[in-house]
Amino acid sequence: MGLPLFDARSDPGPSFFHYAEDAGLSNASSADSAASPHATTVVAIRYNAGVVMVADRQATGNYIASRDVRKVEPADRFTAIAISGTAARGIEFIKMAQLSFEHYEKMTDSSLSLEGKANYLSPIIQRNNLSTPLIVLPLLAGWDPSHLVGRVFEYDGAGGCYERYDFATIGSGSPFAESALRLGFRADLDREAALELGALALYEAGDNDPSTGGPDFVRNLYPMMVTITESGFQELPADEVGARFKVINDRRTQSGGVAGGSLR
Amino acid sequence: MSNYFYVSPEQLIKDRAEFAQKGIARGRSMVAAIYDVGVLLVAENPSASLNKISEVYDRIAFAGVGRYNEFDRLREAGIRWADGTGFTYSREDVDARALANYYAQHLGDMFTEGQKPLEVEILVAQLGNKIRPTKLYRVAYEGTISDEPRFAVLGGDAETIRGRFAAAEESMHPLKETLQNAVNALAGAERTIDVSDLEVCILEDRGDRRTFQRLDDAHVSEILR
Numbered sequence A: 001m002g003l004p005l006f007d008a009r010s011d012p013g014p015s016f017f018h019y020a021e022d023a024g025l026s027n028a029s030s031a032d033s034a035a036s037p038h039a040t041t042v043v044a045i046r047y048n049a050g051v052v053m054v055a056d057r058q059a060t061g062n063y064i065a066s067r068d069v070r071k072v073e074p075a076d077r078f079t080a081i082a083i084s085g086t087a088a089r090g091i092e093f094i095k096m097a098q099l100s101f102e103h104y105e106k107m108t109d110s111s112l113s114l115e116g117k118a119n120y121l122s123p124i125i126q127r128n129n130l131s132t133p134l135i136v137l138p139l140l141a142g143w144d145p146s147h148l149v150g151r152v153f154e155y156d157g158a159g160g161c162y163e164r165y166d167f168a169t170i171g172s173g174s175p176f177a178e179s180a181l182r183l184g185f186r187a188d189l190d191r192e193a194a195l196e197l198g199a200l201a202l203y204e205a206g207d208n209d210p211s212t213g214g215p216d217f218v219r220n221l222y223p224m225m226v227t228i229t230e231s232g233f234q235e236l237p238a239d240e241v242g243a244r245f246k247v248i249n250d251r252r253t254q255s256g257g258v259a260g261g262s263l264r
Numbered sequence B: 001m002s003n004y005f006y007v008s009p010e011q012l013i014k015d016r017a018e019f020a021q022k023g024i025a026r027g028r029s030m031v032a033a034i035y036d037v038g039v040l041l042v043a044e045n046p047s048a049s050l051n052k053i054s055e056v057y058d059r060i061a062f063a064g065v066g067r068y069n070e071f072d073r074l075r076e077a078g079i080r081w082a083d084g085t086g087f088t089y090s091r092e093d094v095d096a097r098a099l100a101n102y103y104a105q106h107l108g109d110m111f112t113e114g115q116k117p118l119e120v121e122i123l124v125a126q127l128g129n130k131i132r133p134t135k136l137y138r139v140a141y142e143g144t145i146s147d148e149p150r151f152a153v154l155g156g157d158a159e160t161i162r163g164r165f166a167a168a169e170e171s172m173h174p175l176k177e178t179l180q181n182a183v184n185a186l187a188g189a190e191r192t193i194d195v196s197d198l199e200v201c202i203l204e205d206r207g208d209r210r211t212f213q214r215l216d217d218a219h220v221s222e223i224l225r
Helices: A014-024 A087-108 A114-131 A174-184 A191-208 A238-252 B008-024 B068-088 B096-113 B158-168 B175-187 B219-224
Strands: A042-047 A050-057 A064-066 A072-076 A078-087 A138-144 A149-155 A161-164 A167-170 A224-229 A232-235 B028-037 B036-045 B055-059 B061-065 B122-127 B136-140 B144-147 B151-154 B199-203 B212-215
Touching: A014 A087, A014 A114, A014 A167, A014 B068, A042 A078, A042 A138, A042 A149, A042 A174, A042 A191, A050 A078, A050 A138, A050 A149, A050 A191, A072 A087, A078 A087, A078 A224, A078 B136, A078 B158, A087 A114, A087 A138, A087 B055, A087 B068, A087 B175, A114 A138, A114 A149, A114 A161, A114 A224, A114 A232, A138 A167, A138 A224, A149 A167, A167 B055, A174 A191, A191 A238, A191 B136, A224 A238, B008 B061, B028 B061, B028 B122, B028 B158, B036 B061, B036 B096, B036 B122, B036 B175, B055 B068, B055 B199, B061 B151, B061 B199, B068 B096, B068 B122, B068 B158, B096 B122, B096 B136, B136 B212, B151 B158, B158 B175, B175 B199, B175 B219, B199 B219
Parallel strands: none
Antiparallel strands: A042 A050, A042 A167, A050 A224, A072 A078, A078 A138, A138 A149, A149 A161, A224 A232, B028 B036, B028 B151, B036 B199, B055 B061, B061 B122, B122 B136, B136 B144, B199 B212
């Protein structure tokens, strides 16, 4: 790879995606795949100081391929990206997003706005999903430093970007997670309540959806829980996450596996 | 009938070198130095937004002196090259030496074949780790690349500043002393440079993947106090 110099008319600017396309670094292939399209559950919940995200860690093909996949990654200090869909494409998508935001920052000596980041991803998703069967559906959540709020953006299969003011879910476990969120969400959630609701939503999804991994007390592997606030992306330590799921699990054990008519 | 005058290659090279040197001498100079735990880059730059120093990669920084539009294009190309290489292979495969070589090739080509030589000097700095050493590569307008052992001075008045800085920096110091010496060397005895006319950046490990840090005026004043 030589020095990528461009003249003023063909310059791709600070967009790494456009540069990578021009330079042939990232090739959209149309290989067929039997991978299940959305086998995942990730939830993002807005609360009074930011966003909570909870993601399961199971990769599912015809059998369980991995139990410790990270489906949420920091895209930069104040944003997190979660993926559902084809693992290979999802991982490349996260890499492209991380690199793109950093690239923009280095090229222009300023950060993209959160909305700028959300919009930037749209054509990449559209390009991938409309040209290959290897669908990727991400979720973007972040702390918006110019408006001092946490914000959540979800995407449709064609790359359409929609801001959600309450919560968003992606993956095959969505119906179950979403039901819990719809019942439990309030506009004034604090961190503790948001974490509890997020864990419960994921527990429901793990309980009902075969492609979503719930808490694994045998292997000590638990869903990922992160917060994105004024102080940036923070991942909760595994033992804290384990303790939270243990509480839910113990309650369910006592009630014989039924939620019991209340959100617990 | 057109008239072509014979110009000897020696004369041609001399004219081109003179042209480039003059262009570079019009701008302010910069100093880069290795200090005890990092790399310091200091440029005299009255503009707070048209930067001479930039982050390129996790452990690599760029600095340019001379014509802004020319070195800024090289800076952008360097960031693209680094991000592209890291994306294709891995982050640890991005090496400052390779980038400095590309700059040297390009500047050399422009010097001999271009419409005019580029009126810039480039510095590529790398903060070392387990697999790579700390390095300062200086690339001159005609494509000469030099591996500077402890510090490098770029710009029109480089020789004088180099002399002043070498006298002060006989051994490696902490950031505070190194910055003080660099500013004194840039200013000379008769002049003081206001903090707002300094652009100061460092490469230093702070536990993050990215080691580049731009120090704002308040921070620089505090270090110099």
